[in-house]
Amino acid sequence: MPNAISGFSKLSKSEKIDWLIDTYFSDKEAARNLVEQYWNTDETIQKLHDEFIENTITNYYLPLGVAPNFLINQKLYTIPMAIEESSVVAAASKAAKFWLDRGGFNAEIISTEKIGQVHFTYDGDFKALKSFFENVKPKLIEDTKDITKNMERRGGGILDIELRPKTEDLEYYYQLHATFETLDAMGANFINSCLEQFAKTFQQEAEHKLEGQLDIVMSILSNYVPNCLVRAEVSCPIEDLKSKDISSPSLFAQKFKQAINIAEIEPYRAVTHNKGIMNGIDAVVLATGNDFRAVEAGVHAYAAKEGSYKSLTHCSIEDGVFKFWIEIPLALGTVGGLTTLHPLVKFALDMLENPSAKELMQIVAVAGLAQNFAAVKSLTTTGIQEGHMKMHLLNILNQFGATTTEKEKLIEHFKTHIVTHSAVVEAIEKIRR
Numbered sequence: 254m255p256n257a258i259s260g261f262s263k264l265s266k267s268e269k270i271d272w273l274i275d276t277y278f279s280d281k282e283a284a285r286n287l288v289e290q291y292w293n294t295d296e297t298i299q300k301l302h303d304e305f306i307e308n309t310i311t312n313y314y315l316p317l318g319v320a321p322n323f324l325i326n327q328k329l330y331t332i333p334m335a336i337e338e339s340s341v342v343a344a345a346s347k348a349a350k351f352w353l354d355r356g357g358f359n360a361e362i363i364s365t366e367k368i369g370q371v372h373f374t375y376d377g378d379f380k381a382l383k384s385f386f387e388n389v390k391p392k393l394i395e396d397t398k399d400i401t402k403n404m405e406r407r408g409g410g411i412l413d414i415e416l417r418p419k420t421e422d423l424e425y426y427y428q429l430h431a432t433f434e435t436l437d438a439m440g441a442n443f444i445n446s447c448l449e450q451f452a453k454t455f456q457q458e459a460e461h462k463l464e465g466q467l468d469i470v471m472s473i474l475s476n477y478v479p480n481c482l483v484r485a486e487v488s489c490p491i492e493d494l495k496s497k498d499i500s501s502p503s504l505f506a507q508k509f510k511q512a513i514n515i516a517e518i519e520p521y522r523a524v525t526h527n528k529g530i531m532n533g534i535d536a537v538v539l540a541t542g543n544d545f546r547a548v549e550a551g552v553h554a555y556a557a558k559e560g561s562y563k564s565l566t567h568c569s570i571e572d573g574v575f576k577f578w579i580e581i582p583l584a585l586g587t588v589g590g591l592t593t594l595h596p597l598v599k600f601a602l603d604m605l606e607n608p609s610a611k612e613l614m615q616i617v618a619v620a621g622l623a624q625n626f627a628a629v630k631s632l633t634t635t636g637i638q639e640g641h642m643k644m645h646l647l648n649i650l651n652q653f654g655a656t657t658t659e660k661e662k663l664i665e666h667f668k669t670h671i672v673t674h675s676a677v678v679e680a681i682e683k684i685r686r
């Protein structure tokens with residue numbers, strides 16, 4: 254076991270790498286080469302990456318792919334996706350093309366409210382706290398003026414602050430529950446700064462105007478944003494679903510709807526179903542420099558809002574019309590954060606013609622819906638492995654160090670044969686014999 258190291262963050266980048274290589278790697282040259290291979294030769298770009306986080310030693314690349322032909326509210330988009338899973342971009346592109354020929358996707362913003370809370374304890378009388386809060390509320394807002402003035406000039410800011418007693422769930426526990434409109438910013442820094450100022454004012458005022466002990470526990474935004482909602486939808490007459498791989502549209506529609514019904518009542522299926530949705534959502538969220546952990550946490554909480562974990566997509570068949578939709582909370586930004594810092598994020602946003610946060614919410618929701626459509630379509634028709642393994646073929650070939658000629662031959666061969674790991678291994682061995 255290596256010794257603990259103190260002052261690591263103060264070492265230079267090359268000292269950090271030296272320590273790491275000396276401590277953990279037997280083939281020191283190979284390890285050093287790898288770290289260096291992934292450096293960016295452009296010093297400005299590398300410095301930018303070095304400074305995103307602490308202790309950067311190199312870069313960790315993900316492929317950036319694009320899915321063209323997304324018609325959303327009658328506007329055509331090519332959607333950027335950063336993801337490592339082989340079949341995701343192909344599936345998104347296929348679903349985009351399928352719906353392009355059937356009128357495209359419609360998306361609408363339902364709400365854009367963000368939330369933050371100051372959590373505190375108080376051991377006195379609730380009535381006194383309530384009246385103290387009502388008196389101090391204008392000052393809470395007034396004291397954040399320096400933080401909010403720019404946001405307010407653009408039309409956003411603090412929407413409201415509520416006092417919420419939580420003592421039935423936890424002794425002495427209360428919250429200031431605040432709501433915000435942060436426009437094109439995701440708003441985390443704005444919200445957290447406002448909350449910390451609320452906490453400071455609240456505590457100071459309580460010291461001489463409130464009997465009983467009031468202690469701030471913490472101030473932080475919530476990544477659960479059930480009132481920052483977007484809805485995306487596709488629909489068409491059932492007979493229009495007919496395509497190369499859908500010979501019986503009505504059978505397909507019924508089976509598809511049944512698969513969605515299952516994900517609405519069965520958590521084991523719902524989790525995988527929603528994971529497929531997040532394949533599309535996370536890839537766009539990441540490519541556009543947004544916080545996919547925040548989105549994931551909020552989305553899954555929303556999926557469980559009725560007390561059991563459910564599908565985020567829904568399907569109906571009425572009057573001969575097939576309708577498939579998603580309703581999802583997404584707190585996204587198109588200004589601030591990585592959006593101006595990371596050159597590829599800027600590139601991705603340029604590709605989307607610099608959308609507002611609302612437009613990006615719609616694009617991301619559509620990416621999730623399209624991904625889910627592709628997955629459920631495969632699952633209820635051919636099965637998932639056919640398409641998935643076709644895309645995974647190159648990964649297996651690379652794993653076995655296949656040359657370009659070997660790859661060409663085997664890709665041709667597997668156009669007419671089922672791809673399984675063992676079938677690929679066998680085929681490689683055969684052509685190498």
Ligand code: MEV
Nearest residue numbers: 525526528529628629637
């Ligand atoms: C794989 O990444 C995603 C799927 O499992 C989603 C689903 O089952 O709906 C194919």
